[in-house]
Amino acid sequence: MKMLNRRSFLKGGLAGGAAIAAVGTSKQALAGTQSFGGYPDSMGVLVDLTKCVGCRTCEAACNKEQGLPEPDKPFDDPSVFDERREGGLPRRTSEKAYTVVQKYDVPGREHPLFRKVQCNHCNEPACLTSCFVNAYRKTPEGAVMYDPTVCVGCRTCMVACPFYIPAYSYSSATNPVVKKCIMCYETRLKFGRPPACVEACPQEVMTFGKRKDLLKLAHQRISEKPEAYVDHVYGETEVGGTAWLYMSDVPFDQIGYDTHLGTQPIINYVKEFLAIVPMVLTIWPALFTGFHLLSNRKDAAKNEQNNS
Amino acid sequence: MGGRKKTLLGMAALMLLTAPLAGKSWAGDGPGTVELGSLANHYSAVTFDHAMHTGVAASCAECHHHTTGVAPTDPNCARCHEAGATAGSVACKSCHSDNRFSAADLAKIEGSPQLFHKGKPGLKGAYHRKCLGCHTTMGGPTGCQDCHTRNDKGDAFFNSGKYAPAPTASGGHGGGH
Amino acid sequence: MNSLKSQGFAPVVSDLKKDGSEWTVKEKIMLGLSPKEYMAVQLRNPFNWVLWAIYAVGLPILVGRFIFGLGWVTHSSYDYPWGLFLGWGLFTMVPLSASGFMMGTTVELFGRKDFKPIERLGLLNGLLGYLFAVMFLQVDLGQPWRLIYPMFVSLGPAAVLFLVAWHVATYLSCQVAELVPAFGEWMGFPRAKKFIKSIVLGLTIAGIILSTLHQGALGALFTYAPGKVHPLWYSSPFQWLHFFVSAVFAGLSMLIVVSTFTKWFMRWRCDENYLGNLSKLTLGLAKGASLALITYLVIKIIGIAHDNNWQYLLSGWGAWFLFEMVVGVILPLVFYTTAVRNGNASLARLGAFMAVFGLALNRLNTALIAFNWKLYQELPHWRELVIVITVYATYIVVYRAVLARMPILYTWKEKK
Numbered sequence: 001m002k003m004l005n006r007r008s009f010l011k012g013g014l015a016g017g018a019a020i021a022a023v024g025t026s027k028q029a030l031a032g033t034q035s036f037g038g039y040p041d042s043m044g045v046l047v048d049l050t051k052c053v054g055c056r057t058c059e060a061a062c063n064k065e066q067g068l069p070e071p072d073k074p075f076d077d078p079s080v081f082d083e084r085r086e087g088g089l090p091r092r093t094s095e096k097a098y099t100v101v102q103k104y105d106v107p108g109r110e111h112p113l114f115r116k117v118q119c120n121h122c123n124e125p126a127c128l129t130s131c132f133v134n135a136y137r138k139t140p141e142g143a144v145m146y147d148p149t150v151c152v153g154c155r156t157c158m159v160a161c162p163f164y165i166p167a168y169s170y171s172s173a174t175n176p177v178v179k180k181c182i183m184c185y186e187t188r189l190k191f192g193r194p195p196a197c198v199e200a201c202p203q204e205v206m207t208f209g210k211r212k213d214l215l216k217l218a219h220q221r222i223s224e225k226p227e228a229y230v231d232h233v234y235g236e237t238e239v240g241g242t243a244w245l246y247m248s249d250v251p252f253d254q255i256g257y258d259t260h261l262g263t264q265p266i267i268n269y270v271k272e273f274l275a276i277v278p279m280v281l282t283i284w285p286a287l288f289t290g291f292h293l294l295s296n297r298k299d300a301a302k303n304e305q306n307n308s
Numbered sequence: 309m310g311g312r313k314k315t316l317l318g319m320a321a322l323m324l325l326t327a328p329l330a331g332k333s334w335a336g337d338g339p340g341t342v343e344l345g346s347l348a349n350h351y352s353a354v355t356f357d358h359a360m361h362t363g364v365a366a367s368c369a370e371c372h373h374h375t376t377g378v379a380p381t382d383p384n385c386a387r388c389h390e391a392g393a394t395a396g397s398v399a400c401k402s403c404h405s406d407n408r409f410s411a412a413d414l415a416k417i418e419g420s421p422q423l424f425h426k427g428k429p430g431l432k433g434a435y436h437r438k439c440l441g442c443h444t445t446m447g448g449p450t451g452c453q454d455c456h457t458r459n460d461k462g463d464a465f466f467n468s469g470k471y472a473p474a475p476t477a478s479g480g481h482g483g484g485h
Numbered sequence: 486m487n488s489l490k491s492q493g494f495a496p497v498v499s500d501l502k503k504d505g506s507e508w509t510v511k512e513k514i515m516l517g518l519s520p521k522e523y524m525a526v527q528l529r530n531p532f533n534w535v536l537w538a539i540y541a542v543g544l545p546i547l548v549g550r551f552i553f554g555l556g557w558v559t560h561s562s563y564d565y566p567w568g569l570f571l572g573w574g575l576f577t578m579v580p581l582s583a584s585g586f587m588m589g590t591t592v593e594l595f596g597r598k599d600f601k602p603i604e605r606l607g608l609l610n611g612l613l614g615y616l617f618a619v620m621f622l623q624v625d626l627g628q629p630w631r632l633i634y635p636m637f638v639s640l641g642p643a644a645v646l647f648l649v650a651w652h653v654a655t656y657l658s659c660q661v662a663e664l665v666p667a668f669g670e671w672m673g674f675p676r677a678k679k680f681i682k683s684i685v686l687g688l689t690i691a692g693i694i695l696s697t698l699h700q701g702a703l704g705a706l707f708t709y710a711p712g713k714v715h716p717l718w719y720s721s722p723f724q725w726l727h728f729f730v731s732a733v734f735a736g737l738s739m740l741i742v743v744s745t746f747t748k749w750f751m752r753w754r755c756d757e758n759y760l761g762n763l764s765k766l767t768l769g770l771a772k773g774a775s776l777a778l779i780t781y782l783v784i785k786i787i788g789i790a791h792d793n794n795w796q797y798l799l800s801g802w803g804a805w806f807l808f809e810m811v812v813g814v815i816l817p818l819v820f821y822t823t824a825v826r827n828g829n830a831s832l833a834r835l836g837a838f839m840a841v842f843g844l845a846l847n848r849l850n851t852a853l854i855a856f857n858w859k860l861y862q863e864l865p866h867w868r869e870l871v872i873v874i875t876v877y878a879t880y881i882v883v884y885r886a887v888l889a890r891m892p893i894l895y896t897w898k899e900k901k
């Protein structure tokens with residue numbers, strides 16, 4: 001049955017993520033793989049991409065709020081949308097920008113679609129679970145925080161993040177650290193206020209509130225205007241759910257979202273290995289001491305014979 | 309594109325709110341012009357030519373929903389809101405919060421389980437969505453500074469104008485590499 | 486040195502000179518040569534000229550990395566946070582250094598005393614490989630001075646890398662202990678040897694546990710990136726097993742490769758016990774490696790079958806994967822088994838070179854080439870490559886220096 005699922009999954013034409021999703025299914029059997037699911041009253045942001053007009057005010061607000069360095073180009077310069085990095089990809093988050101807006105020209109759509117990118121603040125963050133110095137924490141308010149004072153700079157979090165969000169200040173020789181959106185936790189979220197980008201947005205593309213309320217709101221909006229939205233809230237289930245949620249009128253895979261991430265938190269893929277650790281630690285010593293005794297039995301017997 | 313983006317920008321911060329009576333001049337059924345400036349921050353206030361827009365809009369409900377006594381045009385709204393009495397105040401800010409995601413605002417929504425319009429936009433969002441949405445379909449101006457000029461604080465906020473970064477040789481690759 | 490020996494030079498093999506007086510440590514360090522002779526030997530060796538060239542270019546760049554930061558020597562990629570420093574220095578060097586625990590297990594645990602002549606080379610290969618893997622890590626870490634943070638300052642025990650850090654650290658100490666006898670003999674501290682002998686079984690078993698876990702953990706690190714590593718190189722349930730089993734054949738094959746180099750270039754330092762047994766031992770190692778190779782081949786196939794990734798074999802990535810499997814696994818397996826059957830040590834050595842190549846290719850594929858397969862390929866910055874070559878050259882220099890002095894390739898003649 002499981003195999004069947006897996007096969008039909010792949011036949012469906014899903015690429016790499018399919019393997020992952022399929023592997024995920026086999027994992028449910030293991031004890032202790034229940035995912036955390038997030039704090040009950042954590043906050044989130046619902047992003048309605050259909051309303052974004054690409055003004056980049058959110059980028060400017062983020063830059064000022066977080067005290068980031070001066071940008072390379074003014075925040076009202078639309079030419080950044082046409083910048084391409086390696087692989088023909090649009091701009092991404094960097095050590096100078098915790099959030100960026102990307103432009104997608106979607107065939108058949110009258111206007112380009114704009115997509116805001118920043119940390120999605122996962123319920124069970126891969127960066128957090130991969131960090132060997134516990135530099136990350138998920139606050140009950142929903143923010144994924146990073147502590148630069150303990151970070152060693154191994155950059156496993158960047159490898160682990162399924163959304164390619166954390167950036168690193170490679171330019172610093174003495175104190176390079178991870179740079180990413182912290183949902184304005186220290187200056188706003190902690191005090192119940194929305195992140196700076198949310199507040200600055202003239203179109204109110206983003207709705208700030210409790211994650212569970214935002215999900216209801218999103219589904220209500222979709223059911224009221226089914227013709228205006230794809231029937232999916234991105235982030236509701238992806239990698240175990242994220243605090244940031246997205247609605248779109250264009251299928252998500254056409255506007256740069258990875259739709260093959262599966263619904264399991266990233267840590268679940270690692271648990272297969274973590275499960276064997278205690279076994280090796282406890283069984284190996286006895287096992288190999290046994291091997292040693294067995295393999296030296298002949299020697300011991302020989303010694304005895306010689307002695308007699 | 310440049311225009312639209314600019315427009316948006318404009319909005320970004322700002323704007324408007326129906327202003328004090330002093331700012332209004334009346335013509336016919338409504339004010340002739342309205343000074344929208346209660347949210348002004350990075351941009352100056354908008355002087356909204358209400359009289360002109362009443363001539364362009366098919367119905368007051370286009371902007372005022374059900375509050376002016378005219379049946380709303382959106383069938384989804386018409387399910388509950390019919391033509392009828394005029395609301396006590398028809399100003400945008402009467403219903404659209406100028407501090408949309410404040411703790412008080414969120415608590416009010418959460419404390420009203422019967423409230424249907426839980427996702428009602430705040431004042432800034434309402435202005436921009438309404439104005440820009442219509443301007444886009446009707447071919448109106450969509451640049452930020454088409455409606456409100458950016459002030460010095462706004463220039464600094466956007467690193468634009470005299471605050472623009474010095475051009476770099478690399479031109480800024482935006483990261484990734 | 487080989488030519489020197491053919492002219493009658495006798496290297497240090499015991500505490501005493503021919504005339505009965507003791508070697509001083511300084512003399513031992515100078516290989517028993519006069520300073521003038523020593524310098525002459527160094528200058529005569531063309532390989533040293535290559536090393537000097539590497540250092541002339543590489544040292545300034547290595548220093549520059551710590552002055553100007555990682556951004557100066559790498560592409561500062563956010564999409565490829567790990568480059569050659571870890572792809573080669575950690576993920577490739579650690580499995581190639583698995584020979585340490587393999588030889589410890591073979592000789593001390595399974596009682597195969599016939600492998601004794603090559604045991605110390607296996608242990609040294611392990612120790613130096615790990616040591617330089619840590620060096621590479623130090624070059625790569627953003628804040629290398631915080632290396633001990635995961636140990637003592639801020640612990641993240643649920644992370645795979647936490648396990649790697651602790652296990653590599655403890656295993657390094659294990660390996661140092663296992664080599665104390667060689668050092669003790671050379672320095673003239675016989676007591677150290679006795680003490681280690683009393684705990685060698687514990688050390689060896691600790692070595693197996695730690696090796697199983699951290700070799701596997703290096704693989705498990707990639708299970709954090711399920712969507713980023715190409716499915717042919719990724720398997721959530723089997724990744725750790727793939728890495729562990731391939732480390733077994735890689736460690737043994739690397740030992741064959743290194744022993745081949747010693748036979749070619751350091752013959753002067755090898756004694757009869759080592760040289761005379763080498764062909765036989767090479768075939769013994771080949772036998773062990775071929776068992777690991779066949780196991781690896783089978784679990785790789787099971788990995789593909791489990792996730793039903795067959796369709797990818799028909800893509801360009803599939804061709805690249807098959808190249809890795811044929812050249813790096815199947816051909817070495819064929820060469821090894823044929824060599825064992827025909828008693829042909831040279832063929833086993835060819836197989837070993839290919840298996841080492843195959844392992845390196847596998848790790849580079851997983852960490853860099855097939856990583857981000859949906860995004861784009863990234864070629865390392867030239868300075869990054871120069872640093873890798875420089876650090877690796879240092880590894881060779883240290884390796885050679887130890888082999889030339891301590892009783893690794895020869896047996897120390899104890900005082901009567």
